[in-house]
Every structure is written in C-alpha cells, then in structure tokens.
Amino acid sequence: xxxxxxxxxxxxxxxxxxxxxxxxxxxxxxxxxxxxxxxxxxxxxxxxxxxxxxxxxxxxxxxxxxxxxxxxxxxxxxxxxxxxxxxxxxxxxxxxxxxxxxxxxxxxxxxxxxxxxxxxxxxxxxxxxxxxxxxxxxxxxxxxxxxxxxxxxxxxxxxxxxxxxxxxxxxxxxxxxxxxxxxxxxxxxxxxxxxxxxxxxxxxxxxxxxxxxxxxxxxxxxxxxxxxxxxxxxxxxxxxxxxxxxxxxxxxxxxxxxxxxxxxxxxxxxxxxxxxxxxxxxxxxxxxxxxxxxxxxxxxxxxxxxxxxxxxxxxxxxxxxxxxxxxxxxxxxxxxxxxxxxxxxxxxxxxxxxxxx
Numbered sequence: 001x002x003x004x005x006x007x008x009x010x011x012x013x014x015x016x017x018x019x020x021x022x023x024x025x026x027x028x029x030x031x032x033x034x035x036x037x038x039x040x041x042x043x044x045x046x047x048x049x050x051x052x053x054x055x056x057x058x059x060x061x062x063x064x065x066x067x068x069x070x071x072x073x074x075x076x077x078x079x080x081x082x083x084x085x086x087x088x089x090x091x092x093x094x095x096x097x098x099x100x101x102x103x104x105x106x107x108x109x110x111x112x113x114x115x116x117x118x119x120x121x122x123x124x125x126x127x128x129x130x131x132x133x134x135x136x137x138x139x140x141x142x143x144x145x146x147x148x149x150x151x152x153x154x155x156x157x158x159x160x161x162x163x164x165x166x167x168x169x170x171x172x173x174x175x176x177x178x179x180x181x182x183x184x185x186x187x188x189x190x191x192x193x194x195x196x197x198x199x200x201x202x203x204x205x206x207x208x209x210x211x212x213x214x215x216x217x218x219x220x221x222x223x224x225x226x227x228x229x230x231x232x233x234x235x236x237x238x239x240x241x242x243x244x245x246x247x248x249x250x251x252x253x254x255x256x257x258x259x260x261x262x263x264x265x266x267x268x269x270x271x272x273x274x275x276x277x278x279x280x281x282x283x284x285x286x287x288x289x290x291x292x293x294x295x296x297x298x299x300x301x302x303x304x305x306x307x308x309x310x311x312x313x314x315x316x317x318x319x320x321x322x323x324x325x326x327x328x329x330x331x332x333x334x335x336x337x338x339x340x341x342x343x344x345x346x347x348x349x350x351x352x353x354x355x356x357x
Contacts, residue, residue, distance in 0.1 A: 001025070001174050004072035006036055006065070006087055011078030011104070013146040014138035017047035017056040019076075019175055027060040029068035031090075034192045036061050038143035044147040051069040053145075069094040074102060074171050076173050079290045080276060081107035081334070088113040092120035099126050102157075106130025107296045108189040108303060109332055110160040115357060127168035131157040132191030135176055135261050147284055155179045155261045156251060158188020161356030184353040187246045190303065193263070195296030196237055196253050198288035199317045203282075206324075209281050216278040227257065229313060236311040237300060243307035244346075284325065295334040302335035306349075 001024050005016045008030035015356065016028040030036040032135035037044055037073045040061040047056045062068050069075060077087060084103070095101075095117060103109045110128035114309040116127070137149040155178045162184035178279040183190060185233070205221040215221060234238040234253045241250055255262035283289065300316055315330075341349060 001074060001171075002029045003027070003175060004029060004068045004075045004090075006068065006075065006077045007079035008032060009079055010138045010140050010146065011134045012135060013045055014047075014134075014136040014148050015078050015145060015146075016198040017077050018031060018136065018148065018151070019046075020058055021047065021056045025191065027062065027068040027072065028058055029062055031063060031065075031252050033063035035143070036063060038325070040332060042144055044144070046142070048141070048145065049148040054205060056190055056260075066094045067092050074100050074101065074175055076104070076175070077109075079132045081109050082287070082290050082297050084113050084353065085116060088116035089120060094123045094128050095122055095124045095169040097125045097181040099124070100168045100177075101126060102127070102172050103130040104134050104355045105132055105192045105197075106154065106185070106189055107192055107291065107341075110158070110184060110188065111339070111353075112296045112314045112334070114160055116126055118357060119311060125162040125164075127171075127345070128160045128185070129157050129172060130156075130160075130166050130188040130192075131155040131179065133193045135178070137264060138200070139265050143249075146165050150264050151178075152176075153265045154251070156182035156188070156191045156249070156263070157185050158185045158191070159302065160185035160353060162354040163356070164179060183301065184245060186256040186303070186348070186349075186353055187241070189299065190241050190244070191251060192296055193253060194288070194299055196234050196294035197230060197256070199297050199321065200226055200233060202283065202286075202288050202293065202300060203317055203320050204229065209283050214278050214280055216281045217281070221280070222257075233313040233317070233332050236304060236309065236314050239309045240304050240307050240311070243309050267346055270303075289321060289325075293318070294325075294329055294332055297321075298329050298332035299334040299336075301330065302342070306336045314356055 003024045004027045016026050020026045037204040038340045044055040044057045094182050114128045135152045140146050157179045159168045204226045205217050208215050238250045301314040318329040
C-alpha cells in the first residue's frame with residue numbers, strides 16, 4: 001500500500017521505518033528540507049528495537065507535501081496536535097476522494113482538520129480517524145535513527161465522519177492490524193491517553209523539572225500520590241465516555257502500570273528501562289503542556305461540561321497550568337465552546353459526527 005507519513009518527530013520516523021519494513025511504499029514528508037537531508041541522502045532510516053539495528057529503505061523522503069500525498073491510500077500523521085492546523089492547510093490542495101487520514105493520537109484533530117480542509121475549498125470525500133496513542137513508544141537517536149521501545153497491541157480508533165468507519169478501518173488495518181473501531185471521532189478523542197498521563201506528571205513534578213537538568217517523570221516522577229491523581233482523572237474521562245453513551249473497553253490507564261491489558265500491553269517497565277525518557281523538559285513549551293494540557297485536557301474538561309459530568313481533577317489541573325502560563329485554559333481552541341459544539345444537544349452532536357459537515 002502507498003502510505004504518506006507527515007511530520008519529522010519520533011513517531012513519524014518510527015512509522016516510516018516500521019511500515020516500510022512491513023512492505024509498504026512509504027513517502028516521508030517533512031517541511032524542514034535541511035532536517036530531512038540525512039534520510040534523503042541515505043535513502044533509509046536506521047531502525048533500532050529488540051531485534052537490533054538495521055537500515056530500512058524509504059521509498060521517498062521529500063519536503064513537497066503534494067509529492068508525498070499523490071497516490072497515497074493512507075496518510076499517517078503522528079505529529080503533536082499543535083501542528084495539525086498548519087498541516088491541514090498544507091494538505092488541503094492535494095487530498096482526493098477515498099483517502100484515509102490517520103491521527104495517532106488525534107486530540108479531536110480529525111474533526112478540526114476535516115473542517116479546515118473543507119473551509120479551504122476541498123470537498124473530497126476523505127475519512128479521518130484518530131486513536132488513543134502513538135503506535136510506538138519511540139525516541140529518535142540521530143538525524144535518521146529511531147529507537148522503538150515497544151509497539152502498540154491495541155489501538156481503539158474513532159472515525160470522522162462515522163458513516164465511513166468500515167472502509168476507513170479496513171485501510172488502516174492493512175498498516176496497523178492492532179486497530180479496532182471504537183465509534184465516532186469523539187469516542188476516539190476520549191481514548192487519548194496523553195491528556196490523562198502527562199498533565200499530572202508535569203504539575204506534580206514541576207519543581208524537579210525546573211531544578212534538575214534531566215528528569216524522568218515516568219520513573220522518579222511516578223510516585224503513589226501522582227498515580228492516585230492520574231487514576232482519578234482517568235475515572236473522570238471514563239465517566240465522560242459513558243455519559244456520551246460510549247461503551248467499554250475504555251482502556252483505563254491503571255492497566256498501563258498494572259498488567260498487559262492496555263494499548264501497549266505491559267509497557268511501563270520497558271519505558272523506564274530504556275532511559276529514553278530521562279530528558280530535559282521545559283515546563284512552558286513541552287508538548288505535554290502545549291498539546292496534552294492546553295489542547296487535550298481542555299478538550300476533556302469541555303466535554304465533561306457538555307455532558308454534565310463533574311470533573312474537578314481535570315479543571316483543577318487546568319487551573320494550575322493556567323496559573324503558571326498566565327491564561328485561562330478553559331477558553332482553549334479545542335474546547336466544545338471554541339469548536340461551536342457546545343450549543344448542540346446530544347442527538348445533534350451525534351448526527352454531526354456521523355454525517356460530517
């Protein structure tokens with residue numbers, strides 16, 4: 001299958017190498033041509049995992065997004081949600097009927113990006129899908145080298161518009177067999193693990209993050225008090241899902257720490273052992289704040305307000321982060337209010353998500 005991978009981060013390089021090695025024809029697009037030069041010149045990415053290190057040829061590495069998208073059946077965008085709007089505008093002139101766009105994860109980006117493309121004048125019949133996490137726990141080790149610690153074994157995925165769920169999942173499963181349907185885009189967005197695991201880790205490790213040059217929030221930073229807050233925040237997420245009529249499995253985050261039933265299986269020990277997450281984290285600019293808190297957690301809190309679910313942990317964490325950022329995160333761009341969804345009743349919202357705009 002022809003697959004376009006859009007972006008230049010950890011997940012993008014992991015996807016490009018992994019899917020190429022699986023036999024797909026992969027086109028890797030990155031807007032920064034200089035940063036892409038090493039991959040383009042070598043024609044490959046060095047993939048490292050439990051099997052060792054090897055060079056994986058990439059069919060095309062390009063800074064021309066039209067070239068990457070041409071003829072692609074599946075478009076995978078494993079980039080932070082803060083990049084989605086710019087990417088949607090860049091994609092808009094090139095998308096055609098029948099293509100499937102997969103956001104792992106999405107932060108409701110399926111809805112947001114589809115709207116931007118249509119506002120740009122492209123009415124192509126495209127399916128947009130999003131899941132609860134990246135298919136990989138991965139970190140880049142160089143200009144064309146990526147280390148994959150673990151691969152996801154369960155990827156609950158929602159589709160926008162939901163009327164295209166069957167055909168979209170069929171295409172995505174050809175690349176990621178671990179994908180399974182979980183309903184519409186709202187259900188997919190409410191599977192996102194990032195806004196659950198990362199905001200408590202950032203807030204409750206704020207002092208060591210600013211004091212130490214490198215700190216592993218998943219090792220020293222994950223203590224009982226943090227886990228207790230994370231578990232209660234996740235209970236709020238599940239309550240919101242249930243209020244919208246979304247059924248199990250909800251993939252409670254506690255399973256990430258306690259057993260092999262989560263999206264990555266039993267991954268936490270491997271994540272810590274790898275050492276790749278002992279890093280310098282800027283409390284103001286890291287994607288755990290700009291993506292998972294300002295966008296993802298704000299989205300969850302707004303969904304709770306719409307559903308009438310009490311979510312004190314979500315709103316409390318937003319208030320604290322808003323305190324050090326100096327703004328009210330309840331007014332963020334990914335809230336129901338900002339997206340024009342707050343005025344829809346349950347039936348109208350469900351119809352919008354099923355039919356599209």
